Amino acid sequence: MGLKIFLNGKFVEKEEAVLSVFDHGLLYGDGVFEGIRSYNRKVFRLVEHMDRLYESASAIRLEIPVTKDAFASKILETLKVNDLDNAYIRAVVTRGVGDLGLDPRKCGAPSIFIITDKIALYPEDFYKNGLPVIIAKTRRNHPITLDPRIKSLNYLNNILARIDAIDGGTEEALMLSLEGYIVECSGDNIFLVKDGKLFTPPADIGALEGVTQDAVIQLAGKRGIESEYKLMRPEELFEADECFLTGTAAEIVPVSKVDGKPIGSGKPGDITNQLREDYRKLTQTEGIEY
């Protein structure tokens, strides 16, 4: 049995899951999305992902024609239809099919699709030895142009940073704001650990408000580890004891080097490892069952 995709109201085979070339999601990146995960037939932080999807949609004045609850139920149904125990879930809403102009009013109903698939895990080496990253030449979109808090289909800013990473021989790139502050990576949030405390950049300088970032702050709190949203210059990376990235797909990844220079000992730190273990337990226990 092939993979079934939920597309505009029905389940179709992967090969038949196609959209019009006039869909503004394709023509202009005009749409929003979420990347979600399930562990042991439980979806992790589904409510938070649905909230962010609807907030992103509202920020681009895209009205999703179904309720949050109905959308969430469709995600659970798609997972069941595909009989997946551990999955990566991609939920997408586009502006819909329009004409060749920009006018969003010319588009018909939004296109909605949900892809559930096996999760492609990051290589174990990243977690054991840490991930080297570079600082991207590409700066993060400024919030007054295209706010990175909107998880839109327009991900070229992130893709350009990923190309910087590839050019620099790494898998991830750290992006700075126009003002030169550390913001986030091309697909993950960033944390520094210094003197037993966590520091992460505030979202209003151009970062996505990460669901994993939030979960990590909560887990740290339970261990009595404080967290602070802070404006940080790249130099502060090299004064940190530890550094790690967070994201739904990556979970928690230690960073070993930035631009070839080691962070802390250059090995995954104790707090990073503790939080990784706490996060793993959380994903195994919490979640909405299907």
Ligand code: PMP
């Ligand atoms: N920043 C960006 C740019 C992202 O695309 C993502 C999601 N891959 C994240 C941060 C991490 O967010 P989350 O923890 O909600 O997956």
